[in-house]
Amino acid sequence: xxxxxxxxxxxxxxxxxxxxxxxxxxxxxxxxxxxxxxxxxxxxxxxxxxxxxxxxxxxxxxxxxxxxxxxxxxxxxxxxxxxxxxxxxxxxxxxxxxxxxxxxxxxxxxxxxxxxxxxxxxxxxxxxxxxxxxxxxxxxxxxxxxxxxxxxxxxxxxxxxxxxxxxxxxxxxxxxxxxxxxxxxxxxxxxxxxxxxxxxxxxxxxxxxxxxxxxxxxxxxxxxxxxxxxxxxxxxxxxxxxxxxxxxxxxxxxxxxxxxxxxxxxxxxxxxxxxxxxxxxxxxxxxxxxxxxxxxxxxxxxxxxxxxxxxxxxxxxxxxxxxxxxxxxxxxxxxxxxxxxxxxxxxxxxxxxxxxxxxxxxxxxxxxxxxxxxxxxxxxxxxxxxxxxxxxxxxxxxxxxxxxxxxxxxxxxxxxxxxxxxxxxxxxxxxxxxxxxxxxxxxxxxxxxxxxxxxxxxxxxxxxxxxxxxxxxxxxxxxxxxxxxxxxxxxxxxxxxxxxxxxxxxxxxxxxxxxxxxxxxxxxxxxxxxx
Amino acid sequence: xxxxxxxxxxxxxxxxxxxxxxxxxxxxxxxxxxxxxxxxxxxxx
Numbered sequence: 001x002x003x004x005x006x007x008x009x010x011x012x013x014x015x016x017x018x019x020x021x022x023x024x025x026x027x028x029x030x031x032x033x034x035x036x037x038x039x040x041x042x043x044x045x046x047x048x049x050x051x052x053x054x055x056x057x058x059x060x061x062x063x064x065x066x067x068x069x070x071x072x073x074x075x076x077x078x079x080x081x082x083x084x085x086x087x088x089x090x091x092x093x094x095x096x097x098x099x100x101x102x103x104x105x106x107x108x109x110x111x112x113x114x115x116x117x118x119x120x121x122x123x124x125x126x127x128x129x130x131x132x133x134x135x136x137x138x139x140x141x142x143x144x145x146x147x148x149x150x151x152x153x154x155x156x157x158x159x160x161x162x163x164x165x166x167x168x169x170x171x172x173x174x175x176x177x178x179x180x181x182x183x184x185x186x187x188x189x190x191x192x193x194x195x196x197x198x199x200x201x202x203x204x205x206x207x208x209x210x211x212x213x214x215x216x217x218x219x220x221x222x223x224x225x226x227x228x229x230x231x232x233x234x235x236x237x238x239x240x241x242x243x244x245x246x247x248x249x250x251x252x253x254x255x256x257x258x259x260x261x262x263x264x265x266x267x268x269x270x271x272x273x274x275x276x277x278x279x280x281x282x283x284x285x286x287x288x289x290x291x292x293x294x295x296x297x298x299x300x301x302x303x304x305x306x307x308x309x310x311x312x313x314x315x316x317x318x319x320x321x322x323x324x325x326x327x328x329x330x331x332x333x334x335x336x337x338x339x340x341x342x343x344x345x346x347x348x349x350x351x352x353x354x355x356x357x358x359x360x361x362x363x364x365x366x367x368x369x370x371x372x373x374x375x376x377x378x379x380x381x382x383x384x385x386x387x388x389x390x391x392x393x394x395x396x397x398x399x400x401x402x403x404x405x406x407x408x409x410x411x412x413x414x415x416x417x418x419x420x421x422x423x424x425x426x427x428x429x430x431x432x433x434x435x436x437x438x439x440x441x442x443x444x445x446x447x448x449x450x451x452x453x454x455x456x457x458x459x460x461x462x463x464x465x466x467x468x469x470x471x472x473x474x475x476x477x478x479x480x481x482x483x484x485x486x487x488x489x490x491x492x493x494x495x496x497x498x499x500x501x502x503x504x505x506x507x508x509x510x511x512x513x514x515x516x517x518x519x520x521x522x523x524x525x526x527x528x529x530x531x
Numbered sequence: 532x533x534x535x536x537x538x539x540x541x542x543x544x545x546x547x548x549x550x551x552x553x554x555x556x557x558x559x560x561x562x563x564x565x566x567x568x569x570x571x572x573x574x575x576x
Contacts, residue, residue, distance in 0.1 A: 106541055109553030181560045185553035219564050223571030253571070527541055 024119075027111030028521060029096045032118050034418070036093030037411075039121055040086050041487065044404075046129070047081035048480050050074045055442075055476040058469050061461050071459040072145040073161065077128055079148035080165065083265065084172045085125045087399065090407045091268040092117075092179045095207050097418060099183065101512035101519060102201045104192025104528040109185045117178035120171050127168035131161040147457060149258070150224075152239035152250040156231050163232070166225045173218045180211035192511070194530030198292070201510055202285065205292050206271020209299040210264050216303065217257040217264075224253035248313055255306035263302040265399060267295060269406025270337055273359055275510070276413050277341055280356035281348025282507040287340035294333035294340075301330045311379050312386045320379045327377035334370055338363065353505075354428030355413035358405055361436050365401030369394060372447070387457075390450025393443045400439060408435075408486065415493055416500035420518040423493040427485055434482035441475030 026032060054074050057065045066074075096114065100107055108114050131143040141159035144150070155162050187200065187208050200208075228250070230236040237243025239250045274285040285291070307315060307323040315323075341363055350356070372394040375381050385391060408431075416422050445468035450456075454465045461469065500517040511530075515523055 106546070109550055110557055113557070177561075177564055181557045181564075184560060185556045188556060189549045189553040215560055215564050216567070219568035220571055223568050226568075226572060525541070 025115070027107070027115050029100050029108045029111070029114065030519065030521070032114050033093045033097030035118050036089045036096060040090035040093060041490070043081050043085035043089070043125060045483070045487070047078050047086055048483065050078040050081065052476060052480050054078065055473040057459055058461070059473040060470070061463055061466050063460055066459070068459045069145055070142060072147070072457065073132070073143040075457055076144045076147045080128055080144070081125070082399070083148065083261070084169070085121065085128070087265050087403050087407065088176060089121060091210070091265070094268060094272070094410050094414070095179070095183050098414065098512060099186060099204050099207065100190070101515060101523060102204055102510055103187065103190060103195055104511050104524050104530070105186060105190035106522060106524045108182050109190050110182045113178050113182050117175045117182065120175035124168045124171040124175065127164050127171070131164050149254055150228060150250070152228065152231070152247045153241070155228055156239060163229070166229050169225050170222055173222045176214050177218055180214040183207055183211045192528045192530055198289070199530055202274045202288065202291055203268070203271040205295055206267040209295045210267040213260045213264050213299055213302065217260045220253055221257035224250060224257070248310070251310045251313060252307065255309045256303070259306045259309065260302040262398060263298055265403045266406070267299070269362070269403060269410070270295065272406060272410045272413070273341055273362065274344060276355050276359045276409055277344045279505045279508045280353060281345045281350050283344060283348040285340070286343035287336070290336050291340050294336045297333040298330060301326065301333070305330065308377055308382070311382045324377055324379045328374060331370060331374060338367065354423070354425060354432055355409050357429065357432045358409035358412060361432065362401060362405045362409060365397055365405065365436070365439070369397035369402055372397065385450060387455055388450035389446045389454045389456055392456050393446035393450060396443050405435070411490070415490065416504040417512065417517050417519070419494050420500055421493050421497035422500050423489050423497065427489045431482060431485040431489065434485070435479065438475045438478035438482055442472050442479055445469070445472045
């Protein structure tokens with residue numbers, strides 16, 4: 001099927017292709033956004049299945065289902081898949097779909113780069129997971145077994161799974177850098193007349209800071225893993241103490257990327273929250289400028305706090321004190337965001353549709369991530385909690401409750417805009433309550449496990465940890481199964497359902513709601529003017 | 532923020548000018564990324 005469309009301003013040559021060719025060659029921001037979202041959803045389930053296998057093993061003490069080597073591989077690849085192949089693509093999918101609509105642009109500034117950026121992802125995901133399959137046929141010793149952090153010297157000595165992961169991370173990094181460059185130049189060059197930077201929607205602001213963080217830190221990660229590759233195969237000794245290198249250097253390089261990465265995953269969601277909260281509180285966003293300045297402050301601070309991830313590796317006391325206080329300083333702009341979100345709801349005519357439920361759930365649960373993060377930022381306390389399940393629980397409150405529930409907020413909020421159909425509200429609410437219940441059932445016990453001294457990344461544990469582990473595993477399986485409701489709800493919404501209006505939510509503000517639902521294949525053929 | 536679609540379409544010239552500016556900035560950012568990567572590789576402790 002090929003429907004010719006006309007589009008003023010240089011797009012006329014691109015026909016509306018149907019079938020596979022459309023998806024392979026498309027340069028349309030909505031198509032590419034949809035592909036990012038689909039890819040993210042698939043990889044979310046792949047990463048989820050991996051960790052359910054891990055939780056099944058941890059249901060009881062002792063080794064029941066798998067060898068420790070395979071357990072280690074599942075943990076490391078779960079993290080890489082969830083971070084690089086589920087959360088980041090979901091945020092990029094949001095950006096592709098929504099930023100041009102929000103700023104009144106006909107498309108992303110560099111559409112072919114956009115297509116290329118997406119199509120790098122599937123080969124990278126295959127590279128990450130292929131060693132599992134190869135090991136089944138007796139080739140190699142499985143996937144990366146170092147945890148997602150690739151710490152040297154373990155990663156220098158590891159099997160070929162490390163090489164696959166290094167290559168995959170390079171490709172994923174290139175894809176993210178392409179996406180980031182495209183988002184920055186789109187926001188700077190493609191805004192509708194009258195849309196000054198201080199009228200830019202907060203979602204676009206959040207993504208702008210994210211994109212700058214990505215291009216500033218991903219090259220450092222790429223450099224670190226390239227050095228790792230040369231250590232493994234070309235006789236260098238960057239991280240090999242026996243050859244005059246330093247394994248701690250790898251930790252510095254990795255976390256120079258790794259800590260901003262947390263904000264890379266969260267800033268797009270923080271940008272989305274004010275839109276949702278304002279819509280369902282029927283009030284304007286509180287503290288627009290305060291939120292913009294907080295985004296910038298968090299972005300700047302995020303690149304100067306990295307060493308709090310390895311306080312226990314040993315460093316001079318002044319360095320410990322600096323990294324402790326600089327880390328704690330992030331809580332100030334973050335608190336500004338929380339106050340703005342709460343003030344947006346204050347005395348509003350609130351209603352509790354699914355996106356609003358997820359947004360409120362996000363605020364409460366992500367707040368727990370922030371508070372437990374303060375505990376871990378304390379050098380003295382961290383000496384006890386480092387490498388324990390307390391850390392695992394903390395960062396899942398940040399990245400599941402903060403990241404993934406934030407993405408779910410966005411999906412429910414914008415799905416009617418994307419598909420032209422309303423999702424099933426009953427299923428959405430069921431999904432929310434099951435997710436919140438089972439998420440807490442999974443991770444609250446892990447705080448107690450960590451406080452009691454259970455180390456992370458072990459397939460077996462002492463008997464004293466059995467009850468909390470059993471509860472956590474039951475929670476994880478309910479959490480995993482609950483996500484099938486999410487997938488089913490998306491499926492039935494894409495297939496049909498009640499028609500959605502252009503302005504899906506009665507009090508939603510912004511350019512994106514001026515267009516029909518779904519928007520035309522080429523949106524903003526006429527230029528909007530912002531007053 | 533109020534949006535008011537006007538009858539004027541994006542003109543070819545306007546879009547061409549915006550995309551050219553976007554490409555220039557894109558190459559500049561790509562050079563920054565490559566520079567950061569290479570500097571990182573060449574630093575000797």
